[in-house]
Amino acid sequence: MRQSQLFTKTRKEAPSDETAKNAALLIRAGFIHKEMAGVYSFLPLGLRVMQKVIGIIRDEMNTLGGVELHLAALQDPRVWEASGRWSDDAVDNWFKTKVRVGGEAGLAFTHEEPLTRIMTAHIRSYKDLPVAAYQFQTKFRNETRAKNGILRTREFLMKDLYSFSRDEAEHVVFYERAIAAYKRIFNRVGIGGHTYLTYASGGSFCKFSHEFQTVSEAGEDVIYVSEGDCGKGLAMEKGRAAINKEIWTEDVKKDLGLQGDFEEKKTVEVGNIFTLGTRFSEALGLSYLDEKGASHPVFMGSYGIGPGRLMGTVVELLSDDRGLVWPESIAPFRVHLISLATGGRSVKTATDELYEKFSQKGAEVLYDDRDLRPGEKFADADLIGIPTRVVVSEKTLAQGKLEVKIRKTGEVNMLSESEFLKTVPS
């Protein structure tokens, strides 16, 4: 993409109404626009990052055996009344709206009920199980307080996957595979090393749920982590034992067989997986017949990740004082090609040709073809944070090389075109 076509402008100064680093930087770099408290629009660069994140999650969900669908955002109250979650007493962050000809509709804050109801039309037999369905869908939550930029918003995209199994044993097999898939996701977006599988409250559904908690000062959660071998269970990988503060009690510690020293860490919840059991299948009549013709409620699980929150968390962790720093896997572009206008027409022509070559090779290139001074282009490039910067100028043309700079490390190398092309991921 030619940067002259990109309408978004960068800003020198952070907006005064954002104290969160993630939103301040993303707004300065033109990735997002704040509509109102807790509501953000995604501009072209932000959308590209979001799509990369979605692509990684989708890939892992497919590997897990999930099938993608897209449920309605506008919700029928009746299905929520059936589960007891329509009333404001049960769920206080509903956005509800009136239907003009009568009645109400809700803006979905999650999708257990509607999907469970849909499944009653498709799951009849043990032969139909297990199944897993997922979607990327906008969720609405009427939070009393939006905060931390794009980490906690009233409207946000969520990947929610729901599993349907015959019984708990079958469910657990899937659940553990889901944990593995989630780990791969966080590794792939570059925050795996900072992310802990954490025991958390199971709410009204089960004893424990599991959260994926990423260490960051921007976090809202507190977890206790032990780097030693100090317990057993799903979250008790060696060097990775973690418990959410909300369930940090003597009973739980005994229950999980915890011992040794635990360190307190502030974290962002980047994923949460739940064993739902038969809570919704019983309420909505989702059952199957076994081999003997006996009816059983379907055993369910739910698995969430917010791609926007994940993106914000990456910004919090990887940015530096000059701006964003994207990992290759979710960068809006892989290469930021910059021509220095100081070189006149020959530089411009040479860079145009290079851009065509890169594009033909399928490389994702943002080409700064704007007629600006070098300093401004460099500052913008640092702020936008594309992993590799390639500069073409009279100087580089004279050497017959390209100046290749790595955003993350600041490392600069003079490479020939063919040397560089070998390193460009297409």
Place this chain on the structure above:
RNA sequence: CGGGGAAUCGUAUAGCGGUAGUAUGCAUGCUUUGGGAGCAUGCGGUCUGGGUUCGACUCCCAGUUCCCCGACCA
């Protein structure tokens, strides 16, 4: 939802009971060109509604919006 703070050109900010300023951005011109160039000219602003006052951007009240702390987050 409880508590605290804030609202001034597009953005970031100063200031005063009596003609609203700076920086940046934007527009135009000239000079510049490897880390957000220089000079000149121009465009552009006091959240809304009441009240006090001869006079309110400034003081008071209410509303709205935003931020922060806490609570909540199925």
